[in-house]
Amino acid sequence: MCNPLLSSPYYVRVAAILLVFLFVNSPICPAGFTCQDNERQALFQFKIGLKDPGNRLSSWDVTTDCCLWKGVSCDNRTGHVIGLDLHNDHNEHQHRYQEQSVSDDRWALGGELSPCLLAIEHLTTLDLSGNYFGNMLIPHFLGSFKQLATLRLSRAGFGGRIPHQLGNLLSLHQLDLSNNGHSLLLDDCWWLSNLTSLQHLDLSFVNFGIAANWLEALNALHSILEIRLSQCGLLNGIPSSFQHLNLTSLVTLDLSDNYSNSTLPTWLFDLKSLQNLFLRGNYFYGSIPASIGNMSSLTVLELSDRFSLRGSIPGALGNLCKLQQLDLTWSPLRQNLSDMKEIFSGCVKNSLTKLSLRGASLSGYLPEWIGDFQNLKILDLSMNSLSGKLPSSLGRLLSLQQLSLYGNELNGDVPETIGWLSELVILKLGLNSFKGGLSENFFANLTKLKNLGLSSTSLALNVRPDWKPLFRLEYINMSSCILGPQFPSWIKTQESLSSLHMYDVNISDSIPDWFWNFSSSLEFIDLSHNGIRGMLPDLSELSDSKLTYVDLSCNLLEGTVPQFPRSISYLFLSNNSFSGLIPPGIHKTMPKLQYLFLSKNNLSGSIPLFPCNLEELIALDLSDNHLSGELPDCWKGSSNLQDLDFSQNEISGQIPISISHLTSLEHLILRGNRLSGGLPSSLDSCRAMVLLDLSYNQLSGEITWMDRSFSNLKFLNLRANMFSGNLPPLSQLNSLRILDLSRNNFSGNIPKSYGNLRAMSYSLNHVPSETASYSHVAMNLEIKGLYIQFSNVLNLVAAIDLSKNHLLGPIPEELTDLYGLRFLNLSGNNLTGHIPDKINLLKVLEALDLSSNNLSGAIPPSFGQLNFLSYMNLSYNNLSGRIPISGQLSTFDSTIYVGNQGLCGIPLHECQDKVSIKDEAHLTSPEIWLHLSAELVMFMLLL
Incomplete structure (x- = not known):
């Protein structure tokens, strides 16, 4: 039953007074719709200019109240639009629409930014980050929003010059133009000095071009808290x-990856309020100054560099009681870790949560005091020269989340x-010399x-x-450990595993059936260099698989070539015993293949299309199979193919003309087949060609066209064919x-122009940096009388x-201009003339074979x-005179001079003084003998 007091006139009057009070003090809402009509129209016009492939702005068409539109925020009192947040968070969309296979671009807005947006005069926030506007210029009109406090245009595909009009945004607190791919250019920094309200500035990846006044401009920002200028190409460095540094409020400074190549800036250590300092990748030289101890507020110091900073860590760093993260990765400190106890015994020992000295040229052993960092979460001492045993004190780092000691x-x-580090x-711990084993107890905690x-x-x-570990690994690398001979069944329990590296682990078992779908996250598998046997099942029906990389090479697998899920991109099955035909429909079952290696198996039949x-x-x-038939003649100009190796098979016929459509082709290896016909001149369309190996075939005809193309060609092998005519012109x-x-x-x-082969004039220590390593391709050469295969060091070889x-003819003296030549073989020809006197200019020459020619004259001193x-053969020529005995020539035996009747001296017979037949007849005359007898008598009398 209701209380009668509540219905009395007194309470009615009190309620009325309260209602009036609430009405007076409540926000006054404008009549009609919440948002202003002119602002709604401006947003409609703005939307028309945009491209919205993901239909993210569909809510703008549902209601006329623009304050309810996605990304639009309004003032509660006035109804004015104050915020426009259209940033693209791809991860969010991917989660919400997981059933759709979306790409990054699907959700990215694009198109044009209409100046009708200026009608929204009260705009305080504009966020277009994460979209893609096709290298469009940042519109000048953005500098007209008087109340704008936040402007975010990061990762949005803007380019060109940043408009100076942004300097009119006097209310701006945050400006983020970062990560637009270096296409955004800052040509002058003075307009930044107008932004006196700015607190957060991120211009990372903006190209500073000729803007040399950046520090002076930023020094005018008295309220600035955060400056990020990573990878800006700062003119004249840092x-x-x-x-007169005024950045007294600065908390975060990121100047990383600007390749400054200067001494460590002293002004940095005057920033007493600085908490986060990122300076990696600047090639600073000199040493870390002791004044770093003055930065008492510092919590993060990232000074990781590469091969430039010198000297030890100053002891003053140990007094930074707030320092939580210290990263000196790749800074060549060249210190003994054991000698750093004094530094890390200060208060920094209690504050550090991350210590990274990876690749810092540390030596010595891992000391017991390393266990004193009670709050340490990350310890990275990898890629150094630390030796000795691991201290048991590591078990005291009970907060540790990452321990990286590999590469010592x-x-x-x-x-x-x-195992106590729960x-x-x-x-x-990889790439060390540990021994023994790890038990189940080790992993228990x-x-x-x-x-x-x-x-x-x-x-x-x-x-x-039957071990079932309690951990759930996502990444395993136990390669070159001892896990076999049985396939480790505990792997089955790792249902979150995405990457498995277990090559060379002594497995001689078959792969169990459960292996291929035990983890829905599995992407990477490397089980190569084991003794795995048996046949693989058809895996093409694993529709939910994420598998992209599989390496089963160098095993004992047999049967037909297996099929893998559609997701596969990298498939390495070389060095096994697969047999039969190559499945012709691979392009349908594995359409995403980028790398397919089936070499050194027993495959037969023709090559499918x-x-x-x-x-x-x-x-x-x-x-290295038994493939026959002809090469595929179906190549298309749209192909991305770079490496093609059909060598050591039984392929016949001619080189198809359509290979010339492979304009991206870099390596074409057809060695050791039965190919015939000529070398098609249409191959000059393959201008990306780096390596061409057609050796050991039956190719014939003349080659006259090669000089006008192949400007990128580094390795050419036409050995053991039937080519004829003059040597091909190659000087270009x-x-x-x-x-x-x-x-x-x-x-x-031999063309004199071969002396113009410029890349062979580089010495071993000056090979151009663009000459890459070729670990996946190889070339066979006859060097020092042996047949040698070069792969990883192929880029270091210079040979003719x-x-x-x-x-015919002489050895061109111009060949001695090839200063980087290491191997030269001109044997088995009809060359005449002398060995060039300037042969000594080939200073790095390791092997020289001039045997079986008609060379004459003396061996040059x-x-x-x-x-x-270390190898030389001059046999079977017409060389004469005394053999020089200096330098390396004194180390060779007589076999290298066989067949040169006129040579003498070590290691052959002693040289004898000889006279001509005419002189010999003259010596036998009576007059001469009488004269010599008279002189002999006089000589005896003098004695």
Whole structure:
């Protein structure tokens, strides 16, 4: 029953007074719709100019109240639009629409930014970050928003010059123009000095071009708290000194990756309020000054560099009681870690949560005091020269989440105390010399472990076959450990695993059926260099698989070539015993293939046409099989193919003309087949070609066109074919480092222009940096009488082999201009004339073969200056005179001079003084003998 007091006139009057009070003090809402009509119209016009492929602004069409539109915010009192947040968070959209296979671009707004937006005069926030506006200029009209406090245009695809009109935004607190891909240009910084209300500035990846006054301009921003200028290409680098610094409120400064190449700036250590300092990648030289101890507010110091900073860490750093993160990665400190106790015994010992000295040229052993960092969460001492055993004190780092010690010279057993680190998420001990094994007890407390790296340690995993570890790993690298011979069944419990590296782990078992779908996250598998046997199942029906990389090479697998899920991009099955035909429909079952390696198997039959239909294919290796028939003649100009290796098969026919459509082709290897016909001149369309190996075929005809193309060609091998005519003109091939035209029918003289092969004039220590490593391709050369395969060091080889042709004339003296030449073979021709006297200019020459020619004259004494010469053959020529005995020539035996009747001296017979027949007849005359007898009598009388 209701209380009668509540209905009395007194309470009615009180309620009325309260209603009036609430009405007077409530926000006054404008009549009609919440948002202003002119602002709604302006937003409609703005939307018309935009491209919205993901239909993110669909709510703008549902209601006329623009304050309810997605990304629009209004003032509660006035109804004016004050915020426009249209940033693109792809991760958010990906989660919400997981059933759709969306790409980054789908959700990115684009198009034009209409100046009708100026009608929204009360705008305080504009965020267009994460979209893509196609390198569009930042509109000048954005500088007209008088009340704008936040402007974010990061990762939005803007380009061109940043308009100076942005300097009119006097109310701006935050400006973020970062990560627009260096296409955004800042040509002057003075307009920044007008933004006196600015607190947060991020211009990372903005190209500062000729803007040399950046520090002076920023020094005018008295309220600035955060400055980020990472990878800006700061003109003249970062100033080493600066007077009258006003940045007294600065909390965060990021000047990383500007490649300053100067001394460490002294003005940085006057920033007493600075908490976060990022200076990585600036090639600072000199040492870290002791004045760093004055930065008492510092919590994060990232000074990671590479091969420039010198000297030890100053002891004053140990007094930074608030320092939480210290990163000196790749700073060549060249200190003994044991000697750094004094530094890390200060209060910094209690504050540090991250210590990274990776690649800092540290030596010595890991001391016991390393366990005193009670709050340490990340310890990275990898890639140094630390030796000795691991201290048991590591087990005291109970807060540790990451322990990285890989790439040192540590040895002994892994202490059981590391297993006490129950917070550990990342454990990397690989590339050391540990011995012994790890038991189940070692891992019992490591329940949070996600990343386990033990590769190249020879450690054994001593666990039961039915072991079920409590951790759930996402990354495993145990390559070159001892896990076999059985396939480790505990892997089945790792349902979150995405990357598995277990090559060379002594597995001689078959792969169990459960392996291929035990984890829905699995993307990377490397089980190569084991003894895995058996056949693989058809995996093409694993529709939900994320598998992109599989390496099963160098095993004992057999059967037909297996099919993998549609997601696969990298498939390496070389060095097995697969047999039968190559499936012709690979382009349908595995359409995303980029790398397919099936070399050194027992495959037969013809090559299917699938390579021509794999649009993403980059590298295909079918070498060392029993493939026959002709090469595919279906290549398209749209192909991305870069590497093609069909060598060591039984392929016949001619080189198809359509290969010339492969304009991205860099490596074409057809060595050791039965190809015939000529070398098609249409190949000059393959201007990206770096390596061309057609050796050991039956190709014929003349080559006259190669000089006008192949400007990128570095390695050319046409050995053991039937090419004829003059040697091909090659003088314009300025990148050529290996030339093998041996065992053909070439005739005529060696062109003097071969001395212009510029890349062969580089010495071993001055090979151009663009000459990359070629670990996935190889070339076979006859060097020092042996057949040698070069792969990883292919870029360091400079060689010419013109042997066993029908070449005439002298050795061009111009060849001695190839100062970087390491191997030269001109044997088995009909060369005449003398050996060039300037042969000593080939200072790095290691092997020289001039045998079986018609060379004459003396061996030049300059041979003695060839200090690297370890192989030489001058046999079967017409050389004469005394053999020089200086330098390397004194180390060779007589076999290299066989067949030169006129040579004498060590190591052949002693040289005898000879006279001509005419002189010999003159000596036998009576008059001469009488004269000599008279002189002899006089000589005896004098005695």
